[in-house]
Amino acid sequence: MLNNNLQTLMVSMIMAVGVTLSGCDSTKEDAQNPEASAASTSEQSAADTSTQTTPTKTADLDGATAQQGIPVKYEVASWSAAPVDPLTVDALDDIKSTFGKVVSTDENSLDYASNSASKYRFMDTDAPYLDLIDSEKYLELGWYYANPTDSKKEKELSQNHAKKSYMLARQLMGDEGGKLIADMLGGQIIKNKTVGGQKIELAKCEFYSCMLVLNKADAQTDNS
Template identity: 75%
Template sequence: MWNKTLQTIMVSTIMAVGVSLSACDSTKDSDATAQEVSTDASKQNVADTPKPESAATNADLDGATPQEGTPVKYDVASWGTQKVQALNVDQLDSIKSTFGKVVSTDENSLDYASNPAAKYRFMNTDAPYLDLIDSEKYLELGWYFANPTDSDKEKELSQNHAKKSYTLARQLMGDEGGKLVADMLNGQIIKNKVVGGQKVELAKCEFYSCMLIINKSAAQTDNK
């Protein structure tokens, strides 16, 4: 009787333990599945969340806004091709009169090749410059070349300086001289070229400056 009862109790206990273990395994599987689903959902949410653009993406590193400005226009065609008084490179007084009134003179200046020279300024020191430099070997025309971001007044003076230089170039080199200045204003650089009988050592406009340098010692003799 005891043995039979004990046997019955043991069988019942084993069955109960089996059911309990099965329930635990089922719970673990459910928890693991739920955790996987939660992890996948979190990953998806992170992937779908838009990333804010870096503040530096659409801004300069220093925070400054670049200025574009309006390029200066030189209406060379309107400056005319009417006849002008022809001048020689040694007619300094007549050359200066084309540029206007001399504001200051520096007798201890230097020319293109660092030779002693005289510089004649036709503008005050705080204004866009217009200069003549004269030495034994060179005659140099120099004027301010306005930048797109300059003021309207600075641009206007730059245009006026260019027009005077255009006129003087025509007086010294004929229509070829006028074309030379037009080419300079369009960004061309001319070196060691005979133009209208004058030897042009260098002619260019860049970095706020235009310069036209005539080699007087080779003028009207170099036929290259």
């Protein structure tokens, strides 16, 4: 029994000495090659930093992209400034003639103030519109105001509508009427102002639409 205990003790001591020597050898190797140890540590640190700082690409969840287009240019300065035949707001047939051929008529329409009126359309239903609305109190010009992302054809029609409105405004209000259209196309909103002897109830171009509303009552003062 004693011999067995001594044998077991000796084996344990031998194993402990082996582990100690192995640890010493490893420490000695690190001490003899400090550059290799430092390089290993540096590589690990760089890898950790790269993992932390590399940005993660975020997917476009809705897949949408902002539409961009070319705004419509209205070269009003180059439009004809030749003399025109003056018209009054009651000369409906002559006014319609300036806009062209009437495609359809709605006798049960409403004017700017929701009064009974007649609407004259000069374009097909599915085309950018050009309208006249006539009532006892108001004469209204309305046309499609093209968006930058519209097609080339839609933009051309919008420009043509603006040119016709420019000509009609000059017939009704002289050169001041032409300037009024230019101001509208430039983003100005005109309200309750007398222009060229006509009372302007509202004139503006926004949200795909231009509208010029003339009050048929004779203007006595300039409310600008």
